[in-house]
Amino acid sequence: MLDVRRLRLLRDLAQLGTIAAVAKAHTYTPSAVSQQLAVLEREAGVPLLERTGRRVVLTPAGVVLVRHAETVLAALESADAALADARGELSGPLRIGAFPTAVRTLLPAALVALGRDHPALELMVAELDPVAVPEALRERRLDVALVHDYDIMPVEPDRTVDAVPLLDETVFLATRSTGSDDDPIGTTRNADWIVGTPGTVCHAVTLQVCRAAGFSPRVRHHADDFDAVLALVAAGQGVSLVPQLATAQAPPGVHLIPLATRRHTKIAYRQGASSHPAIAAFVLAVQAATATYLAH
Template sequence: MLDVRRLRLLSDLARLGTIAAVAQAHTYTPSAVSQQLSALEREAGTPLLERTGRRVALTPAGRVLVEHSETVFTALERTTAALAAVATGLSGPLRIGAFPTAVRTLLPSTLVALGRQHPGLELMVTELDPVAVPAALGERQLDVGLLHDYDVVPVKPDPALDAVSLLEETVFLALPDTSPTAEHTNPLSDVRDAAWIMASPGTLCHTVTLHVCRTAGFTPRVRHHADDFVTVLALVAAGQGVSLVPQLAAARPPVGVRLIPLTTRRRTRVAYRRGAAAHPAVAAFVAAIRDSASVFTDQHAPGS
């Protein structure tokens, strides 16, 4: 019989690449991880790893076992969900990961609603970049997390996760209100020579801004780098440049900022481990945050 905990270590090794990374994710020592993987090899009756000096790689048998491990993990999540469904009332921790703009706009009302409906839930929020959410879910540091991508730069889904659509936002061109009108079919044409405020290189927001600008026929001239949209909008209001800002971040722009809607859209999803959709706590969170997103959309619809 294969030990599920050891199987998870092997799966994480395939995902993370090194025993040291697996050890860090599980707060084990590398030696302890190696011992557990050796025990898994004995259980499997076949070598799962090829060791060359300090490096390890999966054998064909190891790759087959990792491939089938997702089925095992999904079945365990479904079993956990089924047990939770027959319990009386929701209780225990619900660990939530969300990016900063969602924490400020959607989560407060979501947490209030969940606390009122299910007082036994211990709601725990971690502000987290969406890029880090899949690993945090896989390592069981989170139960649910918010992911996003953009229609112009879609992100490939993680095969270990399920997700449901939550929100599709307009992306705005944010510029100082003293700037030209930008009333063209492509408003970016008026800011091709402007200074830009962009996210850090390597982030999804940085990639999206480069893509949008290059599609409009120019490469942005970067003056400032900032990853928090509150900071971005403050810099725009101070006349320091222009930027792209999604609707959640643009709900209450500071004085001195003008927002021009673009055709680009940011898409947010609620993600959880595959098989966990029927877990009552996960389902309750999805329902509550969808209600919050619906209210936000209604309040910020054109003409509202």
Template sequence: MLDVRRLRLLRDLSRLGTIAAVATAHTYTPSAVSQQLSALEREAGLPLLERTGRRVALTAAGRLLVQHAETVLAALEHTDAALAAARTGLTGELRIGAFPSAIRTLLTPALITLGEQHTALDLQLTELDPADVPAALLERRLDVGLTQDYDVVPLETGPGLSSVPLLDETVHLAVAAGSGIGTLREAARSGWILAGPGTLCHTATLKLCDTAGFTPRARHRVDDFGTVLALVAAGQGVALVPQLATDRMPPGVRLLPLPTRRRTRIAYRTGTAAHPAVAAFIAALPPLI
């Protein structure tokens, strides 16, 4: 019989690429991960890994087992959801990951409603960049989370996750009212207010500017859109801002709609959609498309 915990380690090795990364994700030592994978090889009766020095790669049997592991793990999630549905009332934890502007505009009302309707459900919210949500879900640090993609930055969550649409919105170029800028290309020489490197907003800005033929010159690096818009109003630079973040527009900012969209989805591990807590969260956030 194959050990489910070891199957999860093999799946994560396929996803993350190195034993060190798997060890970090599971708070194990690399040695412990290697030992567990060796034990899985003995259970399978076939070599699952090819070792070259410090590097490892999956064999054909290893890749096949990863495919079946996804099915096994999803079935276990389905089973857990069915057991949770058999209980009376919603209890336990629901760990949620979301980005700041969605927390302020979308999640706060939903969390209030869920808290009032299900007083025994422990809602735990973590502010998280959408780019980090898929890994947090697969590593079981979250139960649900908001993911995003832009036309220029497609979402690639990989196997093991499912999602439903939540929001489809316009992306704007925010400029100072008197700047005279009318197109993205005309902002090429401006100072830019960029999100932190590695965030989805930062990547999308670089991609969009690249399509316009320039690389933005970073003047400030700010992740909070309220601060971004205040800096734009003060003439401190230009920035890309999604529609969701424009609910508190300061005077002195002009928005130029761009021919690109940002999409937000509610993501969860495959097999958990029927879990009562996950289903209640999805129901509390109807699609805004």
């Protein structure tokens, strides 16, 4: 019989790429991970890993087993959801991840509703960039999260994560000048830019939008908080891309020019967890909070 904990290690190796990364994710030593994977190979009766230089890669049999491991782990999530439903009252921790604009605009009302309707739930929010969410879900540091991507740079789906759509937003060019409605990005070719921290989704999207217009942005400032971004724009420090959720209180003098680019927000959770009553309650609460926010 294959051990579920070892299957999870193999699945995470397929996702993270190195034994060192798997060890860090599980707070094991690399040698402990290697030993557990060696035991899994003996259980499977076929080689699952092979070394290419200093790297370890999956054999064809290892790839097949990872696919089945994902099915098994999703089934365990579904079983946990069924047991939680059988217990009745929602209780215990619900670890929620979200990006900053969602924490500021959509989450507060959802948290109030969840606390009112399910007082035994322990709601815990962590602010993080969407690129970090799949790993945090796999490591069970999060149970559910709000994530986003952009139509100009869609994120490759993660097989370990399921998601439901929540919100589509217009993306604006924030600038001190009125710009051109025909080619607003093109008019910023010689402007200074305010972009997100390298490695974030927003940083990558800004580069992609400018490249699509035929130039690389001249980056002057890095800022991840859109209130700070808009303040810098108002101070004449550059231009930036800003999503709709961040534009409610734009400072005087900032012009917001709508672009064709859209930002898509989704609610993400581990594969198989959609029927967990706490996840379902969160989905309903944040959907209602989003509808209310947009109505105002």
